[in-house]
Amino acid sequence: MNAVSHKFKKLGVELLVVSCDSKFSHKRFVETEPLMEDFAQMMGADGNGKVASAFGVYLEEEGVAIRGRFLINPEGTVLAQEVLTPPVGRNVNEFLRQVEAFLHVAATGEVCPANWRPGKKTLPVHTDAEKMTGRVGDYITLEEIQS
Amino acid sequence: MSTTLVTRQAPEFKLDAYDPVSGKYTTVSSEDYKGKWWTICFYPGDFTFV
The missing domain is CATH 3.40.30.10 (Glutaredoxin)
Incomplete structure (x- = not known):
């Protein structure tokens, strides 16, 4: 540590x-x-x-x-x-990555998807939850998650 | 019984402590962290890796 x-x-x-x-x-x-x-x-x-x-x-x-x-x-x-x-x-x-992600969430209200680290794409705030359900791939691609 | 602490309030505590910054013995308690972001890391023992 x-x-x-x-x-x-x-x-x-x-x-x-x-x-x-x-x-x-x-x-x-x-x-x-x-x-x-x-x-x-x-x-x-x-x-x-x-x-x-x-x-x-x-x-x-x-x-x-x-x-x-x-x-x-x-x-x-x-x-x-x-x-x-x-x-x-x-x-x-x-x-450290988790700490940075939780601080980011607390500061912005944005959501940090898998593998998020500072500078990477978050999921949009205030999106109609129903619209995103089962369609998260419309907002972020597997390539973006794995990059 | 749910055993995870995640989503729950952190337990309250008070401990003897060593502060390497001042080089002094002191105490530390959950009160010291009120209103702050903080982490607590347990490890099996001194002279192992932390």
């Missing part, structure tokens, strides 16, 4: 990382792990796994959190989540 954390900052999105380690361990981790150099995001210490449990990502037998990430809007609503077992890391670029 360190590789893209400055991009979240640029978008005005706060990033909180949480594990069941202590705050002392977090400090040591940032100080010693080369990949954590210049890491500038708050690190929560969820020793008893209470918060991980509340988010549904606590592995009780092992006392650890699994890789769950959540995007939350200013109203406190969870908009997106991804949960993976520990051995596989997340695709941070995909997370």
Whole structure:
């Protein structure tokens, strides 16, 4: 996550990382792990796994959190989540893409179709829903989606 | 039981924390993020990849 954390900052999105380690361990981790150099995001210490449990990502037998990430809007609503077992890391670029898409939707009211990324075509706002039902292909082609 | 949090309110919490920017120990809570876009990322442990 360190590789893209400055991009979240640029978008005005706060990033909180949480594990069941202590705050002392977090400090040591940032100080010693080369990949954590210049890491500038708050690190929560969820020793008893209470918060991980509340988010549904606590592995009780092992006392650890699994890789769950959540995007939350200013109203406190969870908009997106991804949960993976520990051995596989997340695709941070995909997370970033989703954040950009949700910010775009919130700012414009437009709808971001599959594979959308900034600069790509959105679906028009205020289109007669009935007109578009089953005819989304009139508004965007497969080639445009896959480009 | 529906288990996904998506479309629901994020749980409230308060945690001990380490702030690498100031280098200080502090606390962090869901209150700190009221009115903001934010993300929370859980990971299995320090000294693994985040």
